[in-house]
Each structure stands twice: as C-alpha cells, then as structure tokens.
Amino acid sequence: MTKVESVNTEINIMDVPKQGLPVTIITGFLGSGKTTLLNHILQNQQGVKTAVLVNEFGEIGIDNDLIISSDEDMVELSNGCICCTINTDLVDAVYKVLERDEKIDYLVVETTGLADPLPVALTFLGTELRDMTRLDSIVTLVDSENFSLDLFNSDAAYNQIAYGDIILLNKTDLVDSADVDLLEVRLRDIKQDARIMRTTKSQVPLPLILSVGLFESDKYFDQDDSSDDHEHNHHCTEDHEHDHNCGHDHHDHSHHHHSDHLENDGFTSVSFVSDKPFNIRKLQSFLDNELPVNVFRAKGILWFQESPDRHIFHLSGKRFTIEDDEWKKGQTRENKLVFIGQNIDGDRIKQQLEECLYR
Template identity: 55%
Template sequence: MDNLMLPKRGMPVTIITGFLGSGKTTLLNHILSNNHNLKVAVLVNEFGDIDIDSQLLVSVEENMLSLSNGCICCTINDDLLDTVYQVLESEQKVDYLIVETTGVADPLPIILTFLSPELRDLVRLDSVLTLIDAENFTPSHFESDAALQQIIYGDIILLNKIDLVTEEKVKELETSISTIKQGASILRCENAKIPLPLILDIQRSNVNNYPQNELESSHDHHHEHDHHHDHSHHLEIDGFVSVSFECDRPFNVDKFQNFITDNIMAKVYRAKGILWFAESELKHIFQLSGKRYDLNTEEWQTPQKNQLVMIGKDISADNLRAKLQECIYR
C-alpha cells in the first residue's frame, strides 16, 4: 500500500458487529484473504471459527496467527486495550485494525475503548459495520436491546444473505432499518462479499458525517436552530424527544464522562453542544451520534456557558437535566 494513502493520524480501526450467524466471520475471512496489499490485524474473541486458508498460514502462536500476506489474526485477551497495544507494538507492520464483537454484545464498551485517552492518539475509529442476516432477521429483533444498539451505532449496515430472500423482504428490512436509523448507509451483499474500499478506511467517523449519519437526514437540516418547535412534528411521530440544557457554571470533566456512559444515555441517539469544563480554559464542541462521541476544542469568543441538546427515544427530560446538574463543578 502506498504510504501516501495511509491516514495521517493513527491507525484506522473498523469495528464489526452483528448478531450470531449474521456473517461476521465470513466477512473477516474475506478481509484476511484479500489481496489489496493492506496489512490487516483482526482481533477476535476466539480463533475457532476463523477458517484461514492453510496455504496462507505462516505460524500459530498462543494468541496470534500470522499469514503469508502480512496480515495477523489475534485473539482478544482479557483486556482489549492490552491486545491493541500488543498489535501496535508488534514487529509486523500493520496498516489496519479490525475488531469483531461477540454476537450478543452491545458495541458501546469497545467503541469507548478506542475513544479513550489511552488510544485515541494512536488509532482513528474509522467506522462501525453492522451485519444483518436478511433471511433470519425479523422486526422482533428490534425488541432486543443488543440488536437495536448494533443498528443505532452502525455507520454502515450490511444486509447479508440477500440471495436467500425475496426482493420484497429485502426492501421491507431496509424500510425497518431506516425507521430506526434515518439516513443509514445500507449495503446489500451475499456471503459477506463486499468490495473492501466500500467498508475500509472510509472515514465515516469524521465529525462532519454526523448529520447525515443519524436523526438529521437531509429533510431534517432546518432543525438546527429552533429545536423546540422544528423537531416537534418529526420527532413525535417516532416517539423521539428533544431535550435542551443550559447553565452558566462549568462541568466537572470526570462527572461528564460518567454521564455519557450512564444508562440514561442508552436512549439518547444524537447530542450536540458547547461545553465548559472547570479543568480547561478551552471551549469544547461536543457531538454524539449513537454511542460515538467527539470533543473538539477552540478558544472561547463568547461568555463561557454550557449548552446541550439531546435527542432520544422514551427519555425523561427531567432525569437527563437532573443528571446534568450533578455534573456541575462544585
């Protein structure tokens, strides 16, 4: 791979999520045996299912398989952070990191690991891919928190096994998914075969992509300014609620971090705001989409204050505001 194509900041990371049987392992095998000259490290919970072509296999260590194309496959030890460090420090030159979540998992903890201070300067979260088995996925899956979270966090939804169902069923699924995640990028595939440029190093995590990525799809952009009125028609139909919060005192940064991972935030799908932390002289611009969030800084040009708008489903505005009050620095 030409060095000029490598990202300027940190190794790109793609997280692959999806229910059991959706095709995650097939996709991983497809990526590992690719011939795009991309040196990939794949982190999995166990090797069991990975069917590496034996001709590709160079060596098997305790928790690492090395392949002749320069890729490696690594089992996640007890600590994801440790495993990532192990790959980053390995003698093998790796261009790209792919992490598979377990089929029943909520991807949030893994996403947060890559956004943590320990990793965010070393890696760049490129995208979250969610695989869906078109044959076996039914709207009742949406009653499962994990399935719902996987779709809400997914930057790209891969509808797999479309060869096993009718076009009508595929369209129904696409409609269901779009209801939950407006503006979702949905790609169809068979056997998890998808051109890798469509899913790797696509920089979907770029903060500029958030508006298209979440609730604010194109017909929704005019909602930016007056969230109290503009959102009402669109949000009430879907059961979404918009909550705003303002205060003239700074937050404590640790308390705010805890607030973001609090259970109450599980139903907040989109948030944005300007934050003032007691520990910092800078203005923080906050963006949250699904469970991915970004904090960028700039100098204050206006009086310091906290302003936040959150959009979610079945959320209590009073509870959210009370939790935010608790974040205020005392």
C-alpha cells in the first residue's frame, strides 16, 4: 500500500527549480533507517510543501494529537500535512500528487528495503512523468552496524550503492570508527563519486540531501539499452508469470512483500497473525536464542498477556526494540508480525511463535 504525506521541509524556496517537480528517491537495505529519515523530514517542515510517497504510512508514525480528521483515504494534520492512501502503482501515485489543488514543491519517494532503485528512477525518466518531474538525486542509507554485501548476497543491495548519488553511513554511533572507515573504503570501490556522509539516527540537514541536483539523467539514458535492459531482463526472466510487471516491478508497493525483488536474491517473508497474546518470557527467549541468523528484518505489533498496552516491534540484524503504544478505540487486539530473510524456514518460525503464545 502506497501512501502520501504532504509536508514542508527547510529548503529556501528560491532553491527549488521551476521546471518540473523535483524528486528525491530514498533507498537502502532492510533496517538501514529510511523510515527514521522520513520522520526527520516530517518533523522539519519549514517553507516548502513536500509530498512523501512511502510503502506503509503506519511505519512513519504520526502523533495522534496532530490529526485533525481521518477517513479511509486521507489523514489531515494540524501541521499542514495531508496524508493520502494510494492503492495503485508509482505513476498513478505521482499523478495524484501532481493533480492536487494545493501546490506541491517537492516529492520524496521511498523504495522498499529489497528494491533496486534503478527501475524506480527510470519510471521518472522513461515514462510520461519525465515532462512533469525532475529527478534530483538518489539517497542511499547504509546500516553501518549490519551492512554486508557478502552476507546479503543481493543484487539489490549492491545496486542501491551503485546508483546512490548520496550515501548516508547511518548508525555510526554503534560501530567503531575504524570499522566505519573500512566500510567507507569499500563503498568508494562501488561508487567512487558518491557524496558520503556519516549519520546517527538518520539525522542530516535537509538542504544536504534535498534539491541538490546530483542526479545525471544523461548517464542513465546512455545505459538504457545496456544496463537498464540487463536489470529488467534479470528480474523478468526469473519468474515468467510476472512478465507484465517488467519495467514496473518495484512500483506496485503492496502491503505484503511477495514480489520479484524478494525472490530474485533468495529472500522470503513470513507473516504471523494470532488473536492470542504472547507470553513475554517465551517470546524474549525466542528472539534472544532461537531466531535464525538469516532473518535480517522483522517488524510488527505485539500483544502480551502480561501487559494491557500495544507494543511496536522492530528488528534489524541482531538488534531489536519493543516500544510501548496504545490500542486505538475499537482496535482488535492481536499479534501481527512479518519476518524477512534469506532461505528461512517459514513453517518452523511460525511453529516457534505458536509455542510463545500464552496458554
């Protein structure tokens, strides 16, 4: 499900180009900090109206006190944001932004953590959107603590670096500076001319990543018959049933991630839903001792027998957090979890989670 948030960012209005809506693509592997960066953009709105297209609006988290009104398709916020739900592909989502009565000055698009950013970029360069938008830059977030091309063995993870104009080396506070230096050297081997910045909790001055004019569209048009075709053929020949998605395989951001860019690199997602609460001690033991090492990312809503609260769960690499939240009025209490990894035994994980439920 793709959603839109209308926000303001701290960019001098004179810096925004007048020809075509400028677009920034934010990409990065699972758990790298994309959602935190979007939160940063949402919380630093000054002067320029920015629409943010994201995969799941709920991940960003909006303070309930900011909500003026809400219906099935739109959330209006007191800070001027208008958040729209869009159930179609990227082109249609952008059209909905462009057709708004309220003028939009800037567009930010977040890819999924397993997506190759090139097909997204080519949507703006090679469709009718090229006459109405201007691709400003691709910003790639890298998890300094967990990033490993060897571990992921992923074309998408490599291409996120290779096509990044700006690379944010994130979570540097969790890693020794010497290790960050080595990682930066390795990234330079992949993308020599990228602008690399080190960040903590995705905090970066917005003028350094928005409206920077770093994307060189001519370079990508030159690759149209080679690199682009290679990428699309690579994705499309692996699953002939999805041939009709070629060229748009990363634009239909469905709520579940059972799409080509998962299976291409051996990734699978496992969903678990239960109307029974977890036992805190049992779930803690599972996460600490039994979770497979090839699970790279997990997220969800937790309900514990021992607590009346709603809990938000995020796991990235070996690190996980469980944050207290409140159940909304009329909201059904249930556990909902998604695990993403390479060659994981989904049935085994589901069975282990069943054993963690309160009996």
